[in-house]
Structure formats: structure tokens, C-alpha cells
Amino acid sequence: MHRYIFDELESSLRAGVIAPGDRLPTESQLSKKYGTSRTTAIRALRDLASAGLVQRRQGSGTYAVDIPLPSLRSIAFCSLFVRESSELGYVEGLIQRHLADIASGHQATLHVQCLPANGRTIRDSMRLAADALVARKIAGCLYYPAELPQEDMDCNRIVVDRLREAGINVVLIDRDIVSYPQRSEFVRIGYDNRRGGTLVTNHLLEVGCKRVAFVGIPEVSTAVQDRLAGYSESLQNHGLAASPDLIWSTDSPTEAFCKQLLKLGRPDGIVCKSDRFAAMLGRHLTSLGVKIGHDIKLAGFDDDPIASFLPVPLTSVRLPARPFAEAAFEAVLPQVESIGNVRRQVIIDCELAIRASTTG
Numbered sequence: 001m002h003r004y005i006f007d008e009l010e011s012s013l014r015a016g017v018i019a020p021g022d023r024l025p026t027e028s029q030l031s032k033k034y035g036t037s038r039t040t041a042i043r044a045l046r047d048l049a050s051a052g053l054v055q056r057r058q059g060s061g062t063y064a065v066d067i068p069l070p071s072l073r074s075i076a077f078c079s080l081f082v083r084e085s086s087e088l089g090y091v092e093g094l095i096q097r098h099l100a101d102i103a104s105g106h107q108a109t110l111h112v113q114c115l116p117a118n119g120r121t122i123r124d125s126m127r128l129a130a131d132a133l134v135a136r137k138i139a140g141c142l143y144y145p146a147e148l149p150q151e152d153m154d155c156n157r158i159v160v161d162r163l164r165e166a167g168i169n170v171v172l173i174d175r176d177i178v179s180y181p182q183r184s185e186f187v188r189i190g191y192d193n194r195r196g197g198t199l200v201t202n203h204l205l206e207v208g209c210k211r212v213a214f215v216g217i218p219e220v221s222t223a224v225q226d227r228l229a230g231y232s233e234s235l236q237n238h239g240l241a242a243s244p245d246l247i248w249s250t251d252s253p254t255e256a257f258c259k260q261l262l263k264l265g266r267p268d269g270i271v272c273k274s275d276r277f278a279a280m281l282g283r284h285l286t287s288l289g290v291k292i293g294h295d296i297k298l299a300g301f302d303d304d305p306i307a308s309f310l311p312v313p314l315t316s317v318r319l320p321a322r323p324f325a326e327a328a329f330e331a332v333l334p335q336v337e338s339i340g341n342v343r344r345q346v347i348i349d350c351e352l353a354i355r356a357s358t359t360g
Contacts, residue, residue: 197230209269
């Protein structure tokens with residue numbers, strides 16, 4: 001709730017609704033307005049002060065300050081699929097941290113924009129996030145498209161169009177905002193997910209698997225689509241078909257989902273869209289009496305630290321974050337500095353980390 005109050009006040013401050021010198025509502029007024037505790041309201045005001053947006057004067061109140069305009073080398077890392085950066089996945093979080101280090105070393109400022117809490121729907125929240133970025137007057141945005149159901153996929157387009165209308169240059173991170181084989185007009189930095197899907201499926205077939213399943217997500221994601229394409233390509237190269245009963249999607253693998261997968265798919269190998277999916281799947285399969293690495297060989301993507309600490313260490317496609325962050329920063333800076341915007345893709349390679357979950 002403190003984050004919700006912070007987002008509301010920050011938007012008003014940056015948009016000039018609360019002008020420099022204006023006094024903000026008191027803690028008691030805020031707690032009454034938002035139906036929360038005074039402690040929560042105090043935390044929101046303290047966070048605003050820490051961000052340099054307000055000044056707290058003892059015995060007088062909280063006042064808006066004159067917010068300096070960001071420099072031309074001010075860029076944003078925008079991930080509208082989490083509420084706070086601490087919720088980012090392993091690879092996404094590493095990319096953000098590397099970007100912050102690289103920006104600091106180049107005397108550039110990196111802003112982080114997540115999904116605000118004050119939107120009633122995902123569509124509202126994403127529009128508010130775009131407005132917040134425009135209010136910050138950033139020069140460039142590294143936009144991490146949200147993985148959304150088909151009916152909401154246009155939300156990513158709404159955000160990037162809003163940024164572009166405001167003169168903000170956009171570079172897409174990892175995923176595109178349109179489905180393959182379409183390509184958007186933006187520069188995109190991505191991983192070679194198709195090769196990763198081929199590498200891991202080849203490995204499972206080479207260690208003896210005959211029925212390899214793929215478990216992904218129902219949302220539209222070019223990254224997962226590429227991994228699935230690599231999986232299908234590997235099967236085809238081995239004279240096998242990507243059978244519909246072996247391609248499964250779920251938001252969260254449950255025990256019931258695993259029972260259905262075992263009953264209908266009868267896999268002896270499984271490729272998961274991520275290590276965290278594989279970890280959940282492995283836990284439920286184990287509870288059902290399946291021996292991971294023997295009865296079913298299991299693999300994921302990301303090479304999250306969780307992969308090597310599981311009861312049966314997980315084979316995973318490693319996605320290196322540092323070279324990805326360097327390529328992303330190099331892609332956005334020329335645009336920020338008005339050197340030009342050339343439509344292109346930069347693909348970062350991946351590698352396979354083989355562990356006991358596929359070697360038995």
C-alpha cells in the first residue's frame with residue numbers, strides 16, 4: 001500500500017499537479033484517504049523524500065521541491081510484468097543490475113520503471129507506467145515487453161507508441177511486441193532462444209529420450225515461441241514430430257497438471273520454459289513417484305542458481321546477462337545521442353549446462 005501511495009504522489013509531482021513549494025497532505029490525511037495506517041503513509045512520504053521529490057520539514061510538513069530535468073543521457077529500464085524490481089526473474093534481475101553498473105560507468109542515469117499499483121486493470125497500469133516515463137523526460141527506454149494473453153498483447157504497443165510520441169527512443173529487451181514471424185520496427189536485443197531450444201532437445205534425444213515434452217505458458221511470448229521452435233526443429237531433425245499431446249502450457253505447474261501430463265503425454269523427457277517452471281514440475285513429479293534423471297529427464301532455461309541446488313541438479317540453457325546488458329546499453333546510447341535509429345536485432349548466444357537431471 002505504501003507503494004500505491006508513492007506512485008500516486010510521484011505522478012502528481014512529476015506532472016506538476018503538485019507544484020514546487022506546495023505542501024503535501026499530512027500523514028493523517030493520507031491514511032484517511034487511502035484507508036491505511038499512519039505508518040504506511042509515513043513510509044510513502046519518506047520514500048518520496050529519499051527519491052529527492054519532496055522535502056520533509058520537522059514541525060511544518062512535507063513540501064514538493066523543484067525536480068531537475070534528467071540529462072540527455074538519462075535512460076530507463078522498463079519491465080511492466082512486475083510491481084517491484086525485486087520480483088524480476090533471475091536473468092532479468094541480473095540484466096538490470098549490470099545495466100545500472102554500466103550506466104554509472106558512462107556517467108548516465110538509469111531509471112527503473114515497474115508496473116504501478118494504482119491501475120485498476122493491466123491496461124490501466126501499463127498506460128500509467130508510460131505516462132510516468134514521459135513525465136521523467138528520459139531520452140531512451142530499454143523496454144522489456146510483458147508476456148500477456150493474446151487479447152491484451154496490444155498493451156505493449158500502446159506503451160511503446162506513447163513513448164515514441166513523446167520523443168523517447170525505444171530498444172526492446174529480450175522479446176518483441178509482435179508475434180513471430182512479424183518484426184516490429186524497433187531495435188531488439190535478444191537471446192538465441194531458438195538455438196537454446198534446439199541444443200537442449202538434441203541433448204535429451206541423445207541421452208535416449210523418445211517422447212520429449214515442452215512445457216511453456218499460455219501468454220504470447222516471442223522468447224518462448226523461439227524456444228518451442230528450436231524444440232520442434234530438433235525433433236524434426238531426428239525424424240520425429242512435435243506431437244500436440246507433448247506441447248503443454250500452464251501459468252503454474254500443479255500436481256493436477258503433472259498428472260495430466262503423465263497420463264496424456266507419457267513423456268520420458270521434458271523441456272520447460274524456465275528453471276523455475278522445471279523446479280515446480282520436478283517437485284510435483286517426485287511426489288508422484290517419478291525419479292527425475294531416470295524415469296523422466298528434465299531441463300529448463302536461464303541457469304538460475306536454483307538449478308544447481310535442487311535435489312537433482314537441473315540441466316539448463318545458460319543465458320549470459322553481462323554481454324546482454326552491454327549490447328543493450330550500446331544499442332540505446334547511439335539513439336539517445338541522435339546518431340540514428342537503424343532497425344536491427346542483436347542476438348546473444350547461449351550454452352547448455354548439463355547436470356544430473358538429464359544424465360541419470
